[in-house]
Amino acid sequence: MTDALKIGIAGLGTVGAALFGAITTRHNLLTDICGREIRIIAVSARDRSRDRGINLDGIAWFDDPVTMARDADIDVYVELIGGDGDPAHAAVATALERGRHVVTANKALLAKHGVALAGLAEDNGVLLNFEAAVAGGIPVIKAMRESLTGNSIQRIYGILNGTCNYILTRMQRDNMGFAECLAEAQRLGYAEADPAFDIEGNDTAHKLAILTSLAFGTQIAGDEVYIEGITNISIDDIHAADELGYRIKLLGVALRTATGIEQRVHPTMVPKGSMIAQVEGVTNAVTIEADILGELMLSGPGAGGDATASAVLGDIADIAKSRPGHQHAPALGRPVAKLEPYQRAQIQSHEGGYFISLKVDDRAGVFASIATRMAENNISLESIVQRARPGGAEAGPQTVILVTHATTESRVRAAVDGIKAEGYLTGEPQVIRIERTNGS
Incomplete structure (x- = not known):
């Protein structure tokens, strides 16, 4: 059988402890499925004395996660520290540079440094897996x-x-x-x-x-x-x-x-x-x-120790199943050199339209003024209704609800600003997009 896949876990909070427990209690099953043993040999956390409900006997302890990434005899570095800065960033970069696979649940780190880290993984022929960083246990x-x-x-x-x-x-x-x-x-x-x-x-x-x-x-x-x-x-x-x-x-x-x-x-x-x-x-x-x-x-x-640990374990198992010389899939779906620069879209009409809620003084001409401001900004209305006052009250502000057809954010905001300038609003307007969805 192939040599054991040696794991180091940085971060022993809720997710780290759940992952440790899953690997140790399912040891034989994982070995059968992956064709090799998955063995935790090192961990790193801030408090060595804390009772986490797991047995760390025989496991190497590192106070510094970067030191573990650099010096521990591991094949896979599991980063569960969190945050987009150090020590998480330094530890992951160090592990990749040392030719170690990395599994992380850190969406903040990837959102800020993901492209650079994916490049490091490619340069060193290792995997950067991050299923747990998005939507918890869902394999998206x-x-x-x-x-x-x-x-x-x-x-x-x-x-x-x-x-x-x-x-x-x-x-x-x-x-x-x-x-x-x-x-x-x-x-x-x-x-x-x-x-x-x-x-x-x-x-x-x-x-x-x-x-x-x-x-x-x-x-x-x-x-x-x-x-x-x-x-x-x-x-x-x-x-x-x-x-x-x-x-x-x-x-x-x-x-x-x-x-x-x-x-x-x-x-x-x-x-x-x-x-x-x-x-x-x-x-x-x-x-x-x-x-x-x-x-x-x-x-x-989408969250929780077990759901996130399940996704992390799936990433580890994928690495365990890979073999030397196997062509690794790029971390971001295609090589970093092939990623296009991000180009932000120009303003366009929102297909689903907008919901606009206005609390207004009860006085003559308000409906006509609202409709005029909308027309001035070329906004077509699907409906405009007055909601009944709470408890059947006969006086006080009333709520007017507008639903627009497709239009742009800038037009909606300009119309709302125009309505605010009229002086009959009694609170801040609420603007919510209506999203076109399938399956309805």
């Missing part, structure tokens, strides 16, 4: 990098953050406000004590930038993603969407246009009958639209 990276070879992808979109999807699901299903749902998510461990990275859309943007590179053969452009989070979504927006036949989801969307690539993360209205509207709780989902295959939707656990 492998599907795009291998299974869809030869397909031309037109659009990819999905729910890529379980925290946000949990909050929006609870708001819709249980009629709870945003703050209450966020507190519940934190209590259950779905949201961090500081949830800003998730709820403001940055986590989704990192994952989308990686998927965009794989989908369209471009260099990763994490700084070119338009980002809106969910902090401004109110229970009134949830109710209005429901009445109009929609659910609100935080989506990451990337598509190829005639003028370049469009990447955006924002709250989105999707038809209730669409498949992605049915994805609830902490579940993630990714939809890929390709010319040969058509539409493929992948859904499953």
